[in-house]
Amino acid sequence: MIGASAVSVRLGGRDVVADVGLDVHRGEWLAIIGPNGAGKSTLLKAVMGLVAHRGEVTIDSRPAAALKPRARARLVAYAPQSPALPPDMSVFDYALLGRTPYIPYLGRESGHDRRVAASVLDRLDLTELGTRRVGELSGGERQRVVLARALAQEAPVLLLDEPTTALDLGHQQQVLELVDRLRRADGLTVVTTLHDLTVAGLYADSLLLMAEGRAVAAGRPAQVLTEALVGRHFDAQVKIERGPDGRPVVHLVRGGP
Amino acid sequence: MTTQARPSRARPAWVASALGVLAVSMVAGLLDGAADISPWQVVLQAVDWLPFAHVDSGLAPVEQGLLYELRLPRVLVAAVVGGLLAMAGAGYQGVFRNPLADPYLLGAAAGAGLAATAVIVLLPSAEGSVPIAAFAGAVGGVFLAYTLGNTAGRAGGTATLVLAGVAVTSFLTAIQTFVQQFKVEELQRIYAWILGDVGGGWDQLWLVLPYAAVSAVLLLVHGRMLDVLSVGDEEATSLGVRASRVRFTVLLAASLATASAVAVSGLIGFVGIVVPHVVRRLAGGSYRSVLPLSMIGGAAFLVLADLVARTVLAPAELPIGVVTMFVGAPFFVGVLRMTRRAVT
Ligand SMILES: Nc1ncnc2c1ncn2[C@@H]1O[C@H](COP(=O)(O)OP(=O)(O)O)[C@@H](O)[C@H]1O
Numbered sequence A: 001m002i003g004a005s006a007v008s009v010r011l012g013g014r015d016v017v018a019d020v021g022l023d024v025h026r027g028e029w030l031a032i033i034g035p036n037g038a039g040k041s042t043l044l045k046a047v048m049g050l051v052a053h054r055g056e057v058t059i060d061s062r063p064a065a066a067l068k069p070r071a072r073a074r075l076v077a078y079a080p081q082s083p084a085l086p087p088d089m090s091v092f093d094y095a096l097l098g099r100t101p102y103i104p105y106l107g108r109e110s111g112h113d114r115r116v117a118a119s120v121l122d123r124l125d126l127t128e129l130g131t132r133r134v135g136e137l138s139g140g141e142r143q144r145v146v147l148a149r150a151l152a153q154e155a156p157v158l159l160l161d162e163p164t165t166a167l168d169l170g171h172q173q174q175v176l177e178l179v180d181r182l183r184r185a186d187g188l189t190v191v192t193t194l195h196d197l198t199v200a201g202l203y204a205d206s207l208l209l210m211a212e213g214r215a216v217a218a219g220r221p222a223q224v225l226t227e228a229l230v231g232r233h234f235d236a237q238v239k240i241e242r243g244p245d246g247r248p249v250v251h252l253v254r255g256g257p
Numbered sequence B: 001m002t003t004q005a006r007p008s009r010a011r012p013a014w015v016a017s018a019l020g021v022l023a024v025s026m027v028a029g030l031l032d033g034a035a036d037i038s039p040w041q042v043v044l045q046a047v048d049w050l051p052f053a054h055v056d057s058g059l060a061p062v063e064q065g066l067l068y069e070l071r072l073p074r075v076l077v078a079a080v081v082g083g084l085l086a087m088a089g090a091g092y093q094g095v096f097r098n099p100l101a102d103p104y105l106l107g108a109a110a111g112a113g114l115a116a117t118a119v120i121v122l123l124p125s126a127e128g129s130v131p132i133a134a135f136a137g138a139v140g141g142v143f144l145a146y147t148l149g150n151t152a153g154r155a156g157g158t159a160t161l162v163l164a165g166v167a168v169t170s171f172l173t174a175i176q177t178f179v180q181q182f183k184v185e186e187l188q189r190i191y192a193w194i195l196g197d198v199g200g201g202w203d204q205l206w207l208v209l210p211y212a213a214v215s216a217v218l219l220l221v222h223g224r225m226l227d228v229l230s231v232g233d234e235e236a237t238s239l240g241v242r243a244s245r246v247r248f249t250v251l252l253a254a255s256l257a258t259a260s261a262v263a264v265s266g267l268i269g270f271v272g273i274v275v276p277h278v279v280r281r282l283a284g285g286s287y288r289s290v291l292p293l294s295m296i297g298g299a300a301f302l303v304l305a306d307l308v309a310r311t312v313l314a315p316a317e318l319p320i321g322v323v324t325m326f327v328g329a330p331f332f333v334g335v336l337r338m339t340r341r342a343v344t
């Protein structure tokens, strides 16, 4: 559904992403993991066409570069790691921005667009906040509002950059479960960066481990989340066990490096 | 859901009250100075001017003439200029995502000032062409800044554009100062032009009306696009919007509006910042309401400013730019104080 081959991004005179490829089928969930500064966010931006890059990105087997911006936006929705939020805009209007790819340049939202935005807010428990100004929200509320905007886009591919960093445990689960359900019900294809390795291993079908701009490991969670790989690339001492469902659980070891 | 599912256009109540304020200001602007005319007669007379409407205002032909030839064009020019400047300010603020952006940010004022000064000093016989020269100068100034900004920095970026505007403004102002030294005796006329005047009469109104109408329509239809731009270029792109194209169109329309306003009225400061800011405080930040309400509010503000300019020192007249700055400067400081938190 979404693929990239040999993607490289040069920023500030060095290769922030170097020769990375990925291939995610319809309905799959890929989590990109790696230490801070590994190039995860930049890779997502390259896939989204937001930074100049080498290599090819394909969406639904078509070269992304050949797609018009609106057509691309109907296929791929993106929620950035640190979104720019217009402080005076209401939460509802902000979610409604997700409908932009369906609205003519000088047109305005239809009743259907408004219903979609309202139902997405409802699914994320945000209906009550609908009339609040975006600038007045807490960090976790903001993160869910940004997700709502991306979901309102109703695109078959969802790129989420650290969607859970500001969320408490319950909301983390709510967001991830929602994305998981959408993926199962509507065949949504999901690519997220996730800094919590256990969570990444729990929800994703496959993991891509990046370090210093390169893809250093890829595969099923159990293949990537090994004590050797995590220890080496995160410079951390960890213990990895099987969880109740057989997926890896990453523990920090006290007194590590 | 029903309460939220309303579109974020300007609410009718706000539009109606803004129009009400504008109507009252215009009647007050027409009325001033004519001691024995009642407001009601002015209203009747205004209705009489409308096509196909005939009512008897009870005014003598001399009074009608005074209203029609002097007051009416003056009030209308003030309204058009105020509306254009306020909208242009709102447009620039949307493009630069900065509530303190000003219609003169990209060199429109300096370009117009240089061109007007050049005509007054170098072509004194062609004084009638000052508005056209100012218009061309304003457009030229913005063009220069835009070209410079896009060649010096990343195409379509805003930061270099602002810096280019600063550079163009100081460069053109330097030339203007140089040119005006040639004829020091014209300094007063140059300053009178710079400080603004809306008393140009019907000719000047007709001169700018086509440009004013085009730019106003262009700006008004871009309200939603400016809302999309407010999430930043990257996210706007991810929503399928070509941010640099929207920015170019809005800048073009706002600069045309500014040039039209400058051509008939000289450099009237602060309207473009004060009015959109008040609108935003009262009616919310969506450009779909900020643009139309700024247009109406700017018109009312400048009609009232002109009224003050004509009356406080009557029979002498204050330059209208002095009045707007007198209100605007303290307000500007207030805005700076209130937004300090967001800037630092
Ligand atoms: N615009 C830029 N110019 C130069 N370097 C950048 C720019 N953006 C990001 N970088 C650098 O690229 C590297 C990867 O950044 P990023 O993709 O945000 O990492 P991650 O999301 O994995 O933490 C970092 O070292 C960062 O400093």
Ligand SMILES: [Mg+2]
Binding pocket: A040, A041, A042, A081, A161, A162, A193
């Ligand atoms: Mg990141």
